[in-house]
Amino acid sequence: MGVVVSFEEGREDPEAALSTLIGLVREDLDAVNQVIVRRMHSPVALIPQLAAHIVAAGGKRLRPVMTLAAARLCGYRGQRHVSLAACVEFIHTATLLHDDVVDESMLRRGLASANAVFGNKASVLVGDFLFSRAFELMVEDGSLSVLAILSRASSVIAEGEVLQLTTSNDTTTSEDSYLEVIRCKTAALFAAAARVGAVVAERPRAEEEALESYGLNLGIAFQLIDDVLDYAANQQKLGKAVGDDFREGKITLPLLLAFRRGDAEERAFWKRTVEELDQREEDLAEAMRLIEKHGALRDTVGRARHYGAVARDALAIFPDGPEKRALLGVIDFCIARAR
Template structure:
């Protein structure tokens, strides 16, 4: 086992291409399962599910399942259905999120609930959750079922935690990290870990892959929360400033509020409870985030968790799989630049 550790920072712009190339043939198998299992005799179900599933998502979470299998030299087929289950869990949460958040865009397209309505969107999300559990049961491993079902419960808890923290400017950094650790990182961790289970590797390998996915997930969400204020809808696939208008207290806001003047803090209080949500208010918020270093420090925190993800790969032999998984972390962080 090699203990060599890669460090963030490279001369060329990092890309997801090495990860995609690593798993391209396996991903074809997973996509086949996804297309097959999203079908129903009720035409609205595949139509609505397909709107999001075919909507240009990177399929990062199932790719992590496939890449982890490559990393540990698993040569079976069980992970194909499980990677599809991971994508169904993710898609279901996105459909539910769009109803809860009321966002206009998802992956650069009109959000499903604006086209099909909230009731249908919620119910098709339920359908995809159910399909994911069918796939887990077909695999036959109680341990896999435990990991993925627990992740599903944790994601739901994280979403409820975020909902109850909404429009509360006094949300703590610890609570924020609990929220993103649940709603985003839990599925990254489970997606990475389950390959070690089907490959019947020891718990040390499981935990290393769990650590990789969990830290990547936290880094990924930190970057998302930073670019909500510093990017555009084309880059993000959702409307810029959504978090601001929805009163979500993310790390950039927590830092800016803590560091702001009395006048700044009054602005943040008014903005988060919904009294300031215009484009001019968003511009002012973004300026305050820059002045206080909140965006830069959020990105610094993302790099910290990204490095932890990369460090977790140090237990595995060098090769194409480890290099691709390392670059995936660097790509996740470079999206902000």
């Protein structure tokens, strides 16, 4: 079941690459965390409580790190990137809260997310608060360019989420439609986060666009690997149960490839389990067997490597240095998670 990804000789250990990048922006990231805690404060106590449930829970802070590292790569020496990185994390957290809101049909399966603890409505409203607060922070920063980038990204994320909703449980979704969904709902924020780093450093448009391209392609690779991990064994360390996507009937590339490559009987299996959500206990094991049989995880990782390569080339215009090396290392890190 393991997916083996080989790395070129001489490259750093992928696991260490993220630590290296975070180490480079450690001081800035601590400042971001302080801004986050300070600016999610509200006299309405439930707001910091619920926001802390998800913001303070941490995670890798990959998106704000993009802004911090991009600004450094561009030689920026001010402090604006700190509050803008906090904006990026607020927008990400708002989308997580809203993404967790479940439809009636899914409530029945009793997920344990923020909305399960605090209720759908609280998740929606605190998400709105964080989203508005992000815009307030941007207004304080005062750059219309930054506001344009992040308001556009926010619209695109929402469009991607709605698109995903309309393709959900549809096994005939094309690979291109699926890619459009993850480009919008995941990659757009990585792209905007990285571009903002170049904007605050007042670098030429070519560097803004290079960082945007890096973020976009890294984000696509990141999501593809996330989708692989959902079917990969030994991923308990990620705090994610294997098979969640399958049980929800979520359409991801491993499933799409297995469906397209399968025979009539296999397609009937996918239709029953994923479209009709008529699942039995042994179905997850069968799904994983079919995905393995058709090399769907291996080939999804292959697609991710393609986007990783594009992200790598996007950074070629920047001179060598510790920030560039660390940003390149993060591409390997994202993909190596599938080992």
